[in-house]
Amino acid sequence: MHRFAGLLAALSVVLTARAPAQLAPAGAPKGTFRVDLRGMFASADRRLSGGTTEDYLADFGSPALGSDRIPLLRTTDALVGAIIGQPGYRLNLGRQRARGQFTVGTGTIGGALGLTRRLTLFANVPIVTTRVQANLRLDSTASDAGLNPAHPVFGTSSGQGQAAQFLQEFSAALTALSDSIGSGAYAGNPALDAVAQALLARGTTIRDQLSLLSTDPTAAAPFLPTQGSSAGTAIQAVIAGVQDTLANQLGVPGFSSVPVLPVSRAVDADVQSFISAPNGPLAALPLFEAKISRMGDMDVGAIYTVIDRFDRPGTTGGLRVSVQGLLRLPTGQRDDPNNLLDVGTGNGRYEAGLSGLADLGRGRLGVRLSGGYLIRFSSFRVRRITASDQPYAEFSRLGNVRLNAGDVLDLGARPFYRLSRNIAIHGVADYWRAGKDAARYETSNDSLPGIDAGVLAGTQGRSALLLGGGVTYVGRSAHECEPGKKCGLPIEASWSYTSVVSATGQPVPKFRTTRLEIRWYQRIWR
Numbered sequence: 338m339h340r341f342a343g344l345l346a347a348l349s350v351v352l353t354a355r356a357p358a359q360l361a362p363a364g365a366p367k368g369t370f371r372v373d374l375r376g377m378f379a380s381a382d383r384r385l386s387g388g389t390t391e392d393y394l395a396d397f398g399s400p401a402l403g404s405d406r407i408p409l410l411r412t413t414d415a416l417v418g419a420i421i422g423q424p425g426y427r428l429n430l431g432r433q434r435a436r437g438q439f440t441v442g443t444g445t446i447g448g449a450l451g452l453t454r455r456l457t458l459f460a461n462v463p464i465v466t467t468r469v470q471a472n473l474r475l476d477s478t479a480s481d482a483g484l485n486p487a488h489p490v491f492g493t494s495s496g497q498g499q500a501a502q503f504l505q506e507f508s509a510a511l512t513a514l515s516d517s518i519g520s521g522a523y524a525g526n527p528a529l530d531a532v533a534q535a536l537l538a539r540g541t542t543i544r545d546q547l548s549l550l551s552t553d554p555t556a557a558a559p560f561l562p563t564q565g566s567s568a569g570t571a572i573q574a575v576i577a578g579v580q581d582t583l584a585n586q587l588g589v590p591g592f593s594s595v596p597v598l599p600v601s602r603a604v605d606a607d608v609q610s611f612i613s614a615p616n617g618p619l620a621a622l623p624l625f626e627a628k629i630s631r632m633g634d635m636d637v638g639a640i641y642t643v644i645d646r647f648d649r650p651g652t653t654g655g656l657r658v659s660v661q662g663l664l665r666l667p668t669g670q671r672d673d674p675n676n677l678l679d680v681g682t683g684n685g686r687y688e689a690g691l692s693g694l695a696d697l698g699r700g701r702l703g704v705r706l707s708g709g710y711l712i713r714f715s716s717f718r719v720r721r722i723t724a725s726d727q728p729y730a731e732f733s734r735l736g737n738v739r740l741n742a743g744d745v746l747d748l749g750a751r752p753f754y755r756l757s758r759n760i761a762i763h764g765v766a767d768y769w770r771a772g773k774d775a776a777r778y779e780t781s782n783d784s785l786p787g788i789d790a791g792v793l794a795g796t797q798g799r800s801a802l803l804l805g806g807g808v809t810y811v812g813r814s815a816h817e818c819e820p821g822k823k824c825g826l827p828i829e830a831s832w833s834y835t836s837v838v839s840a841t842g843q844p845v846p847k848f849r850t851t852r853l854e855i856r857w858y859q860r861i862w863r
């Protein structure tokens with residue numbers, strides 16, 4: 338859903354980056370309509386995080402899957418730990434291996450109209466295909482937990498019946514103990530009376546905790562320690578101790594049943610069932626693949642050419658400077674909060690940017706320098722309120738939030754070498770930095786008790802450096818289609834490849850990106 342906001346934000350930043358610069362001018366000649374066809378394909382199966390490289394879906398894996406990734410198991414940990422006297426206990430479902438790949442393909446149809454010699458208006462309409470593939474494997478060799486046999490959704494009628502009988506007998510024994518205390522059965526023996534009083538309090542607490550864990554319709558634990566695990570053995574020992582004290586010290590018979598715990602450890606199918614069961618606590622889509630093709634976020638804007646003394650007739654090189662203003666519209670499809678892998682085809686917010694471009698060259702050598710700042714306005718979203726490293730969030734965490742993604746600064750340099758006047762090879766060095774995100778509930782009525790919406794924003798911003806190269810072809814359209822002059826071949830084309838080589842802050846997908854662009858011109862008026 339990408340609940341794991343870090344991945345969404347990283348995708349947003351990468352897709353925000355401008356297409357690789359062409360040596361062709363940014364604007365279109367006066368009275369000319371330029372058609373832009375662009376294709377982009379990006380893929381990432383790794384990400385950079387904290388100076389290390391890890392799998393793209395690292396947040397879905399764990400060396401000991403439990404409450405570190407599944408927030409609702411924190412309650413299970415606390416209750417089991419209290420019963421067995423181990424406050425630091427944590428349920429362990431086993432080693433979860435998570436491998437994934439994210440690919441995004443974008444085909445963009447754009448148009449630019451040269452209103453004057455300096456001013457150009459443009460619009461870009463992208464069609465985006467996003468696909469996230471997941472391969473999750475659970476190794477339960479070291480696990481101590483399995484599906485709760487008495488769970489209202491994942492359990493069996495037999496397990497639910499046994500749990501109900503156990504709790505009924507436990508409650509009856511506690512009632513008998515309370516009656517004995519009330520009738521003064523232990524009044525003549527203060528030590529025994531103290532034992533009875535303590536056992537009644539402790540037993541009631543344990544009974545209530547086990548009731549919550551096993552059969553409560555809203556709070557029952559989907560996973561519990563297995564019978565043969567150390568925690569399961571400890572739970573059974575605690576109950577056996579209560580039964581022994583009741584029968585042999587306090588004379589309260591009739592309580593011999595045992596708590597209902599899973600016999601076998603959880604396997605892959607159990608975890609997938611836990612994630613995707615329609616009536617389960619997560620009620621999410623299966624974690625296999627998320628693929629969608631829809632319109633992306635549309636761009637409209639203007640380009641103003643400040644200086645244009647580049648590749649003038651009879652010269653090679655020179656200086657060209659332009660500035661661009663852009664408004665990005667939220668026309669793409671947002672991510673689905675019930676699909677934990679989905680990234681959607683758009684950012685779901687308005688964005689406005691200002692950027693500059695400068696071409697410097699002499700002879701065969703030159704460089705294109707670029708820089709820009711993108712303001713990302715806040716937007717309303719429906720999200721599962723959870724930190725990015727705890728992606729298995731329950732459906733009850735779904736909430737209305739106001740997200741404010743950090744603004745983006747990007748800088749780029751593309752040194753080039755001309756193989757001929759019209760063909761050049763170029764390098765690519767791009768750096769971008771995104772500020773820290775912010776998140777809050779849309780209204781006070783949307784607040785979820787005990788859950789801070791700020792966990793969606795992460796703890797810091799992010800930045801990345803991309804390196805690569807490409808080749809460009811520039812026809813004679815830019816200056817030789819001026820009024821009164823014969824046009825040359827009105828085509829411009831480019832191809833480039835870049836890769837994320839370093840990053841800081843929040844995790845950044847290690848994208849490998851290929852871009853292709855073809856542009857041609859049509860004279861409208863002179």
